[in-house]
Amino acid sequence: MSGLLSRRTLAVAAILAGLVYPFVVPNDYFVYVMALAYIYAIAALGLNLMLGYTGHLNLAHAAFMAIGAYTVGILTVDYGVPYWIAFLLAGVNAAALGFVAGIISLRLKHHYFSIFTLCIGIIVWLVIEKWDGLTHGVVGIMGIPAPTGIGPIRFDTTLAQYYLILAMLALALVVMDRIVHSLTGRAFMAIRNGEPLAEALGVPLMRTKVLSFVISVAYAGFAGALYAGFVRFLGPSIAAETNAFDMIAFILVGGLGTLSGPVIGAIMLTWATQSLQFLQDYRLLVFGPLLILLVMFMPKGIIGTLKARQAREAGERASAARREQAEADASADGRKAPAHA
Amino acid sequence: MSLFFQQVLNGLTLGSVYSLVALGLTLVYGILHIPNFSHGALFMAGAYAAFFASTALGANYWVALVFAAVVTAGIAVLSERLVFSRLRDKPPLHDMIAAIGLLLLIEAIAQAIWGADFHRLREPYPGIWQWLRINAGLVMPIQRGIIIAGAVVLMIALHLFLTRTTTGATIIAMAQNREGASLVGIDLTRVSMITFAISGALAAVAAVLFVPISLIFPAMGNLVILKAFVIIILGGMGSVPGAILGGMVIGLVESFGAFYVSTDMKDVIAFAALVLILSLRPEGLFPGYAR
Amino acid sequence: MLEVSGLTKRFGGLAAVKDVSTSFERGRITAVIGPNGAGKTTFFNLVAGAYRPTEGIVRLDGEDVTGMRPDRMAMLGLARSFQTTTLFEDESVLDNLIVGHRLRTRSTLLDAILNTARARADNRECRRKAEEALSFVGLDHAADRVVADISQEEKKRVAFALALATEPRIVLLDEPAGGVNPEETAGLARLIRKMAESGLTVGLIEHKMGMVMGLADKVVVLDHGEKIAEGTPGEVSRDPKVIEAYLGADFALAGAGHAAM
Amino acid sequence: MLRCEGATLDYGSYRALDGVSVHVEAGELVVMLGANGAGKSSLFLAISGLRRLKAGAIRLGGRDLAGAKPSAIVEAGLVHCPEGRKLFPGMSVEKNLRLGAYVHRRDPARSEEILDEVFGMFPILREKRHDPAGSLSGGQQQMVAIGRALMGRPKVLLLDEPSLGLAPLVVKQVLEAVKAINAAGTTVLLAEQNAFAALQIADRAYVLENGRIVMEGEPATLLRDEGIRRAYIGA
C-alpha cells in the first residue's frame, strides 16, 4: 500500500463524505453544528502551523479569529461593504495585525511567548469590549449579512453555507498541505527542532517565524470571517482565551503537527460536546476527565497514534534487520564490523 | 494625598492576594515545569473548603483557614498523583490541556455540591481601623490589614523554608536537576507532592484571606488565574521574589489605574504594562532563580 | 579566507574571548583547542554570527562581516556543526537533509502554494543536493532509514552532511568526535580530511589530541579566552605554556597516539 | 558486592541491554569499556534504579534491588555519579556537596568529616565553596560531582565517564582521584571510553558492545587483545 495512494484515496473519501453528509443526517441541526466545526477546524489548522510545525504556542489565536470576524462585522454592517470584499480584508487585517504582534512577541521563547500572546489575546478582547464606537462594545454586532451569492449560488440557507464552508475547508487544507511540504515548511520545522541550527542553515529566524505566524493568524482571520457570515452576530467573547484552549484541544485530540489532525479533532470534540448536552450542568463533570484521559492515554492524538504505529512497525522491521546483521557480523569475525572502514 | 495612600493600600491588598496565588503557580512551574492552569480552581476550592468548615462545621475563621489549606493541599497532591505525575514524560502542552481538564472538573464539582450561587464568608473582624480614618483620612478595614500581614508572614515563611531547611533544599535541587536530585537519594515523588501541597495551601490561604471582602462562586478562580500567569511571566517564571514583586506591581498598577485613569481601563493598563515590560526585558524582572 | 582580529566577547564581567586574532586558510584545517571553558565554542559563535562581538573584526574573503546574523553568514558560505545536533528522530535521513539547501533556492511560499515549476525544480534540486552530501559523507545506503535507527557516529555524519548541503566555503566543526570511539574517530578524521581536500576551509574544535595532531594544518590554543599559542601541531605540543595549561606534562612523553583522549 | 544477572533493558522497541551479567567484588575497581551507545550508561541507570529492567536481577551485597526506589538504593550504599554531572547549577558548591549527604541527614557530624575529606582531595573546591556550581569549569564541576557522590558514603561507587569532554590534563587528575578513592576502600565501577587511561588504574574490566558483554578480563589481557586495541585505544 503506497503512502501517497492511500493519502489521496482517503482525501477523496473524506470529501465525498463531507458532500453527502447533509443528506444522511436527519435535520438542519447536524448540518449547522458540522459547519461550525469546519470553521473552527480552519482556525485550528492555522494554529497547528505555528504550534505543530514551527513549535510556538500562540494563545492569542482566538483573538485573531475575533479580529477577522469583527472586520467582516464592522465593514458589512457599519460601512455597507460587500461580504466578499470584507472577507478578503478580514484575512488581510488579521495578517497585518499578526505581523505587528509577531514582531513583538516572537522575540520571546517558550512559555514566555505563550503567556505573552495570552496577554495580547486579552488585550484584543478588552479593546473589542471597550471600544464602543468601533466594535459596538459589549452589545455586539447584530444583523451581519450572510455571504452574498456567487453567480447563481446563494448562501442564505444553512445547507448552502455548509457547502461554502466545506469548500473553504478543503481549500485551506490544500494550501496548508502545500505549505508544510514546501521548502519553507521545512524551514518552519527546522525552527521547531532548534533555532541555532536552523539559523546556521541559513534560515532567517525572525523573518521565518513571523511568516509562519502571519499565515497562521490569517487562517484564524478567514475562519473568523466565515463565522461572522454564518452566526451573523458577534460579541466580544469570541476573543476569549478559552476558545484558543478549545482549538489546542482539537489539535491534540487529532494529532499535533499532522495535517488532518486539527480537522478530525475539531469534528470529534464538537460532537463530543454536543452529545454531552443532556447532562446539562453536569456536562463538565464528564468533559474535564475526558480531556485528561485523552492526553494521558492518547498523547499523540488520533492521527499521531496511527502514524506512530506505522512508524514503529517500520522501525521494528529495520532494527530486527540490524540485529540480524550484527549477529551475522559477530559470528563472522568475532568482533563488530566497523561501520565505515 | 490621603487618596494617594489609599490607593497604595488598595494596591497592596490586591497585590498580596495575587502574589500568594502566583507564588504557588511559580513554584510548580519552576520545579516541575507544569503550567498549571488548574491553579485557579485550587483558589476556588480553598474558598469553598473554608465556607464548608465555617457553615457546616461551625469552625471559626482561623480554624477554617487551616482546614482549607489542608484540604486544598490534599486536592493539589491528588491532582499531582493522578494526573501530572503520569504526564511526566509528555510535552508540557499535555500538562496544560490536562490542567484545563482538571479546572473544568473541579469547578463542576464545586457547582454540583454548592450550586452556582454566590456565597459569603463573614469577616472575622468586621471593623475598620478608626485611627487611620481619623488621623490620616485613610480607611483600612481590618480584613485588608489581615490580608497584607498574612501574605507577608507567609512569604517570609516560604522563603525561610526554601533556603534554610533541608526539605527546602531538596525542592530547589529538584528544580535545578531532576536526575541529579534522585541520584543523591532525594525522593522525587515526595518532593513533587510537597511542592503541589505548598502551592495548593498558598492558593487556599490567599482565597480564605480574600473572600471575606469578596464572594465565593464556582468561577471565582478564573478571575485571578490569568493575572497570576501574567505575574509570574512578569517576575520571571520560577522566581519566588519575582512572583511577589510581580504581584505587587500588578496590584498597584490596577489600583492606580482604576483611580487615576479609569476603572473601565484598568485591565487594559495592567496587560499593556506587561507587554511593555516584556518588550524591554524579555526574561521578566528576575531571571528564574530555580534555573 | 577568514580572518579575525582583536575579537573580544564579554558576558557581564567575564571575558569569554579576549583579543583573539587569527586566520583560517583555504583548503586547510585549523584546529582550536584549549581547556574546558576556554572560550572555543564562544569563539565559533562569534565567527558564525551567533554572538555579536564586543570588539574586533571578522573578515570573510576581505569583506567585513562582523556581527552579521548567522543566516547571512550561511548565505555567504559559512556552515557549522554543533556540539550536539538534534535531528528529527522520526523522519528519514534524507528528509532531514532537504532543508540544508533551502538557502540556495529562490522559490517563495507562493510558488509552493501554487505549485509552480520553480517550486518543483527547487525541491528536486534540494533533494539532489542532499543525496550528494550524503554520498560525500559515505551514507548513501542510509538515506531512507529513520534517524532514530542509525548509530551515534552516523548521526555525526548526518550533521556534517547537513552543513555540506548548504554549499559552504568554510565549515566550523565543534567537537565532531565527542563521545565517539577511537575507531570511529579515525573514520571521522578521514572524512574531515576529505572535506579539506575538496577545497573546503575547515575550522575544528576537538579535545581528542590524537585527531587534532594528526589532522590540523594549524592549531590555535585558547586559555581563559586568550590565544596563548598558534602554530603547527608540532610547535604547539612543544610549547610549555600549552603543556602547562592544557596538555599536561606527560603528554609529550606519552606521545599523541596513546593519549588520545 | 554488586552483581547483575541477565540484565535486560528496552527503550520502546530498542533493546539497550541484552542479558548483561557483571559482578564487582568488594574493594575492586572495575572498568566498563564500550563504544558510544554500547549501553554503559543504561546499565548504570538501571543499577541505580532510574530505569526499570525488563528482565534480570541486580543484587547489592546479597540484597535484591528489584523495584527499589533510587533513594532507597542510595541509602543502601550504592551511589551513582552520572554522565554529564547533573549538578545543581544555581546552588553553591558547598550546598551541592551537602545535598550529597541527604540520605545521611540524621548524622551530620560524620558528613562534616567527609566534607573535609572531599575538600582535602580537591582543594580548589574549598576555595570556590560559595560559588554557584554552574559557574565552575568543566573539570571543576566533575570534581564537585565526584565529591557529591562521596558525600553519600558509597560502599559501591558508579562513575559514568568522568572524563567526558575534559581537557587531557584534567582527565589525568580525575582518574588519579578515582584511584585514590578506591585505594581508600570504596568499591568502584567505572565506565570509560578512554580504555588506555582507564585500564591503567583498573583491577578488572568488561567490554560492552551493543548491549552485551563481549569480553571480561585483567587489564593486561585486554591491552594485549588486538581487537580491543583497534576499537578502543586507537592503534
Next chain:
Amino acid sequence: QQETVTIGWTGPLSGGAALYGKNTLTGLEMSAKEINDSGGVQIGGKPHKIAVVGLDDKYSPSEAAVNAKRLRAQYKAPVVFCPHSGGNFAMQAFNEQDGFLIGAYTSVPQMTERGNKLTFRIPPSFAGYIDPFIKTTMGSFGKKLGMAGADHDYAKAWAALMKPAWTKAGGTVVAENAMSYNKDTDFYSGVSRVMAGNPDVLFVGGASEPTALVIKQARELGFQGGFMIMDQAKLDEIAHVLGGYQQLEGAMGVLPTVFDPRPGTQEFVGRFRKAYNRDPGSEAAYNYAALNAVSEAMKLAGTTSDAAKILAKLTEAFKSLPPGRNPAHITEVDERGGSNVRLSLAYVKGGKIVPVDAATGNLMN
C-alpha cells in the same frame, strides 16, 4: 394518549453566569410542572403536556444558536427562551426562517427594535424606573450624582438614560466610573474614584452580589448618601450579602418579588418556596409568567407550531391569566414584541423595605 409540546431554553448552566441561567430556567420549569400537574393545556381540543428542555450555552452566542437549531429541529420547539442578548441576537439571524418564537429575557432596547417578527421580549423597558428613582433620592439626599454602575451592555444602557435624566431634573453628575462587576475582584479603587467627587447619591448595579460589595465598600469609605440601584440587582439579595438592610439605608431599587404586596405575587412566592425551598427572584417570576402566557396563547391560537399566531395571542393570554400565574404583572405585549408591566419599586427606610408607587414616585406608606 397526551401530546407533548417542547419548550426550548438555552442559557448558561456553567461558568460565571450559571446561577442567573438556572434562575431563569427554574421559572420555566415551575410553570411547566404546574400546567402538567393540572392535566396539561388544551390545544385544539386536545390536552398537551409541556416539556422544558434546557441546553447549556455558556453564555456564548454561537452555542446558543446551535442549541436553538437543535431545539427546533429535534424537539420541534415553537418557542426558545434565552436569557442573554448575544444568544437572542444570534437566534434572530434565523428564527423567522426556521419559524420559532424567541422568548428573550433581556431588556436591551435593540432586541425589539430591529423588526424581527418572532421575538417576545419578556422584561419591560426599564425607562419607567428612572424618574421615580431620581425623584426620591434627589429629594432626600441632594443633587450630586456619582455613577458607579457596571460596564456590561445592559448597565451601560441604563447609565445612558440615567445621566441626562438626572441633569434634566436639575442635578449634576460629579463622577462617572463604570466598573466590571462580573470580572473584577475588588472595587475599592473604583469606588474611591467616585467618592472623590463627593456625591450625594450613587448610581450602582450589576448582578446583586457584586453590587452589594460596591455598596459595602462605599459605606466603608465614608459614604453617607443614598443609592439608586439598577433593576438587575435585587434589594433582598444585596441585603443577604450585607447581612441586613442597615447599609442599604436610603437605597432605591426594584421591589423584590418577595416583598411585592400585590395580589398574586405572594401566592406565587408561597408556591415557589414550597417547591424549591428558597425565595424566588424576579428572573424566576418573569420566566414563570412568560411560559404561563405562552401556554395560554397556544390554547387561544389553537396551535403548538405557528409561532406568529402564538405571539399574536400573547397580550390576550396575559390578560386572561389569574394574578397568581402572572406574578410579574405583565399587562400586554406590544406590536414589536415588547412587554409592558406595572412597575413596582422599593425604598429602604429605617432598615425596612417600603414599596413605592412607580407612577407617582411616592412612598406607599
